Amino acid sequence: MFDIIPFVFVIIVMLYFIMVFKRHEEKNNYDERQKLEREKGYAIACKTLLCINTVVILLNAKEITFMPTYILAAVNIYVGIFVFVMYCVIKGAYFGTQYKGFVYPLLCFFASVFTIVCAYPTFSNMPIVKDGMLTSSFLAVMISATFFLMSIVMIVKLVLPEKEDEE
Amino acid sequence: MKNLRLKAARAAKDMSQQQLAEKVNVSRQTISAIEKGDYNPTINLCIAICKALDKTLDEVFWE
Numbered sequence: 001m002f003d004i005i006p007f008v009f010v011i012i013v014m015l016y017f018i019m020v021f022k023r024h025e026e027k028n029n030y031d032e033r034q035k036l037e038r039e040k041g042y043a044i045a046c047k048t049l050l051c052i053n054t055v056v057i058l059l060n061a062k063e064i065t066f067m068p069t070y071i072l073a074a075v076n077i078y079v080g081i082f083v084f085v086m087y088c089v090i091k092g093a094y095f096g097t098q099y100k101g102f103v104y105p106l107l108c109f110f111a112s113v114f115t116i117v118c119a120y121p122t123f124s125n126m127p128i129v130k131d132g133m134l135t136s137s138f139l140a141v142m143i144s145a146t147f148f149l150m151s152i153v154m155i156v157k158l159v160l161p162e163k164e165d166e167e
Numbered sequence: 168m169k170n171l172r173l174k175a176a177r178a179a180k181d182m183s184q185q186q187l188a189e190k191v192n193v194s195r196q197t198i199s200a201i202e203k204g205d206y207n208p209t210i211n212l213c214i215a216i217c218k219a220l221d222k223t224l225d226e227v228f229w230e
Contacts, residue, residue, distance in 0.1 A: 031193035033206050092196030097188070 006073040013077060018042075029096045037093035045084040049076050067134040074139050082146045089153050102158065108151035116144040169204045173227050176220045177202075191215040 021038075030038065056072060059065070067075070088094035095104075119140030128138045177187050177198075184202075188195045191212065200206035201216075208216070213228050220227065 029192070031197050032209055032212060033197040033200060034194060092194055097192055097194050 003069055006069050010073045010076060014080070017081070029098050030093065031097055034093035034096075037091040038088055041084045041087040041091075041093070044087055045080045048083045049080050052076060052079060066132065067138075071134055071136070071139055075142065078143060078146045082150065085150050086153060089150075089157050092157075094154070095158075102155070105151045105154035105158065108147045108154065112144045112147035112151060115140055115147065119144070170202050170228070173216065173220075174202045176222050176227055180220055182220075187216070187219060190219040 052075070085094060119137060122140075123137055126135050126137045128135060128141060177184070182190075184198045185195045188198045191198075192215075193212065197206065197208075197212075201208050213224055217224050217227055
C-alpha cells in the first residue's frame with residue numbers, strides 16, 4: 001500500500017508540470033513548428049520513462065534491486081524533464097519567439113551549484129552507493145548534473161550565433 | 168524537398184532568416200526548416216511569409 005504513495009506523488013507532480021508547461025507555452029508565443037516539436041518532446045520524454053520503468057521492473061523480477069522506490073520516482077521525474085528540455089532546446093522549441101534573455105539557463109546553473117553545495121557536507125556520512133543501493137546522495141548528484149547539463153546546452157544554443165543555412 | 172524559391176525571394180529582398188522570422192513572428196529555426204524542406208508550414212504561415220516578401224503563394228510555394 002505504502003509503495004503506491006510515491007507513484008501517486010510522481011503523477012501529481014507530473015500533472016503539475018504539464019499544467020505549468022501549458023501556461024508557459026501560452027505566455028511565450030511559440031510558433032506552429034515549435035508547438036509541434038514540444039508535443040514530440042512530451043511524447044519522447046514519456047516513452048523514455050516507460051523504457052526506464054520497464055527495465056527496472058525486469059530487473060526487479062530477477063531480484064536485482066539497486067535503488068529504493070523514492071529514488072526511482074525522482075529519477076523518473078528528472079530524466080523526463082531532462083529529455084524534454086534537451087529535445088526542445090536542440091530543436092529550437094524551448095524558448096518562445098520573443099525570448100532573448102538568459103534567465104532560464106542561469107536559474108538552471110544556480111540550481112545545479114546550490115544542490116551540490118548543499119548536499120556536499122552529507123557525502124561523508126552518506127556515500128552515493130551504500131550496501132549496493134543508490135542513496136539520497138546519488139539524487140543530489142543526479143539533480144545537479146541534470147541542471148548543469150541543461151544550463152550548458154541552453155547557454156550554448158543562445159550564445160553561439162547560428163549559421164544561416166546558405167549554400 | 169528544399170524550398171529554394173523562398174530562399175531566393177528572401178535574398179532578393181535582402182533579408183536574413185532572422186529578419187523574415189521577426190516579420191512573420193516565428194523563430195529563425197522555423198524559417199530555416201521551411202527553406203530546407205524539413206517543415207511544411209500551415210497556409211496561415213505561408214500567407215504571412217508571402218506578404219512579408221511581396222510575393223504570391225504560387226510564386227513561393229506552388230510546385
